[in-house]
Amino acid sequence: MPERFFILDGHSHCYQAYYAITAKLTTPDGKPANAVYGFTRMLQKLLREHHPEYVVVVFDTKYATHRHNSYAEYKANRKPTPAELQAQIPLIYKVVRAYNIPIYAARGYEADDIISALVKKLSEKNVEIIIATSDKDMEQLLSPQVKIFNAKKGVMIDQETLYREKGIRPEQVVDVLSLSGDSSDNVPGVPGIGNKTALELIQKWGSLESVLSSIDQISGKKRQENLRLFSDQARLSQKLIKLYSEIPIPIDMNACKLDTTENAKLKKLFREFGFNTLLADMVATANNYLFRTNAFFSIKGFLVDHHPFFCIEYLYLWT
Structure with missing residues (x-):
C-alpha cells in the first residue's frame, strides 16, 4: 500500500473557511479570526x-x-x-507554519501550476497523491496515482468517478472547459455552449480539435456558427485552462514527512488566537492527531520556507 501525499490548495480552503463560518470570531486582541479558525478545523x-x-x-x-x-x-x-479575509491570510500562514507543514509558492506561477508540477514530480515516486481542492480544473490531473479530495463535499474523486459522472477521461477535462468556459476564472469558451453541451461534444468527438474539424456534422446552425466564429477563443481557453507542470520545483520527501508528535508551537498559537476549544481538544486527545514535518528547506527561486513572515512579501494577499 503506497503512502499518501496530500497537496492542499491553500487559496481554495481559505475562501471556504471564511464563508463557512459567518459568526463573528476574533482573537483576544480584536483581530477577525473566523477564516483562521475554519481553516484550522479543516486542516485538523x-x-x-x-x-x-x-x-x-x-x-x-x-x-x-x-x-x-x-x-x-x-x-x-x-x-x-x-x-476581513485579507487581514486573516497572514494568520492562516502562521497556522500552517505552526503545524510545520511546508508552504509552496513561486513568483509568476499560479498555485494550480505548482500543484501540477508537484504531481508530475511525485508521479516518479511510490506514493498515492491526493489533491485537496474544490477546483474542477484539477480533474485534468487525475490518474491511477492521483485522486482529488473535495473537503467542501467530503468526497474523494478518482478517474473512474470522473468517467462515471461525466463520461470523460482526465485528458478531456481541459477540452470540455475550453468549450464551456470557466466563469470563476473568466475563461470565455464558446458562447452558447454550456457544460452539458460541451460534455456531449467531447464525449462524441473526443477532443476540441476534433469538434472544430467536424462543425458541419454538429447539430444546430447557431451552434455551428458560434464554433466557427469563436474557434480561436476556444483554443485560447484551452491554453488558459491547461495546467503548466514544467516548473523546476524541488521536493524533499523528508521535509514533507509527517509525524505524530507533541507540538508546543501549535499550543502557543492556539492560546494566542484564543482558540480554547482547539486547545482543549489537543489535551483531550493527547496530541495523537497532530502532525509535524521535519526541517524546512529552501531553493533559490522558490518559497518553500523562509523567515517567519516570508509570506507577507511574496504570497498573494488578494488586494
Missing part, C-alpha cells in the same frame, strides 16, 4: 481522518502569470477579497 479534520504520511500547502502569489499575459481579462471578473 483532514489530518485526523486521512492520516497522510506527507502534506504540503500551496498558495498563489500576488504576481501576474503567463495567463494574464495571454488574456488580459483572465480572472478580471473576480470581486475584491473581503477586507
